[in-house]
Amino acid sequence: MDKHQSxxxxxxxxxxxxxxxxxxxxxxxxxxxxxxxxxxLLCLNGLWFLFYGRKLVRRGKDDWQGFVYAAGSLATFAPAVWFSGSATFALFGLVPQLYMVLPVAWAFFPMAVFVFTPQILTWAAGAVPALPWPGALLIIGFSQAFGWAISRIAQQNEQRGELLQRIEALTLEAERARWAAEIHDTLAQGYTSIITLLQGAEPNVSLALQTARENLREARALVASNAPSPLDGSSLEDALRRLVSGVSLPSSFRVIGNAVPLATSVEVVLLRTAQEALHNVARHSGASRVDVVMRFDSDDVSLEVRDDGRGFGDAPEGFGLRGMRARLEQVGGTLSLSSDEGASVLVEVPL
Structure with a gap:
């Protein structure tokens, strides 16, 4: 139940x-x-709550203004009880209000005054109180316990609301990061390849058109929140083979071991990792060749992208490598980089 409903x-x-x-x-x-x-007088009491007390309750702050409300409420409740003892029934609604506008410790004193008011007025009129004094004390004890429970529930509702807000903010942040990684791994890389190919020469125009079509399918898949379009209707091995064949330098792709079915999330991570690694090879390595190997072992599946370029050097990790690590963490995988005779990007995901 949210605050408004409460x-x-x-x-x-x-x-x-x-x-x-x-x-x-x-x-x-x-x-x-x-x-x-x-x-x-009881109607005036209701108007006092409507125009002043309700504002304090909605604000949700416990301070001295709660005493102002309690005094005004008592000023209309007490004479109403003097003229008719039946007005005492209004206590069932008035006492909880005190705990909604005052801290629990502060509310005890005006609450006791409210509960004792019918007793005191009846005694002042020379009559025997309908409620024995021990009964009034019992009501005071119950009211204090009830007020403490109200306060705890209010605090828990507030904490729950803050927690839900933090979860919503974290979810939104994670979704933004996911979309950023998706766009970086697909559209940005694809359009970069198009520019590079078109700058090369006319023979690359057909490959540029193919890349543009792939990116258009990627955009549609992202909007529909589906799996990456290279996986649509094909196996991961086929998607990787097409991906490798589309690079602009000599390349090869092979599978070692007996292929086993993988979870869609793992296939997406492996495919995106290969895309990012091949993009980096084409753009930064200065390599003349790149080879991709996928290996199935008994405990894990690995994917290595190796080139004969200049290696990583001392350059800090960019957005692409950080995106790789973030994706792999989601499926329990690891990323290893090496620069022996070129560069190697190795990812391993447990089966």
Whole structure:
């Protein structure tokens, strides 16, 4: 239940108790004048809550203004009880309000005054209180325990709301990071390849068109939140083979071991890793050749992209490598980099 629904519940409780008290006042045995005065005062009590107390409850802060509300409420409740003892029933709605506008420790004192008011007024009028004094003390103890429970529930609701807000913020941040990685791994890389190919010479135009078509399918897949388009209707091995054949330098792809079915999430990670690694080879390595090997072992599946270029050197990891690591963490995989006689990107994912 959110805060708004919780407040509506308390408003309904207050309205019911006030209406019941009014009915009891109007049907009791007092004179007509006493009944009218008591009912009018109780209506003023309701207006005091409507125009001042409700603002404090909605604000949710416990401070000195709660005492102002308690004093105004008592100023209308006490004379209503004087004219008609049936107005005492309104306590069932008034006491919880005190704990909603004051801290639990502070609310105890005005709560005790409210509970003892009918007793004191009856005693002052020379009559025997309908509720024995021990009974009044019992009500005070119960009210304090009830007020503590109200306070705890309010705190828990507030903490739950803050937690939900943090979860929503983290989810949004993770979704933004996912989209950033998807766009970097697909559209940005593809369009970079198009520019590079078109700058080369006319024979590369057909390959540029093929790359553009692949990226268009990627864009549609991203919008639909489907698996990467190279995997649509084909195996991971076929998708990797097409990916490797599309690079602009001599390349090879082979599979070692007996292929086993992989989870879609693992296939996506391996495919995106290969895309990023091949993109880096073509753009940064200065290599003359690149080879991709996928190996199936008994405990894991690995994918290595190796080239004969200049290696990684001392350059810091860019967005692409950080994106690789983030993706691999989601499936429990690891990333290893080496620069022996070129560069090697090795990823391993447990089966």
């Amino acid at each position: 407040l509506i519940t308390w408003y309904v409780l207050f309205a019911i108790t006030q209406a019941t008290a009014l009915v009891l006042i109007l049907i009791d045995n007092n004179t007509l004048a006493d009944r009218v005065l008591a009912a009018g």
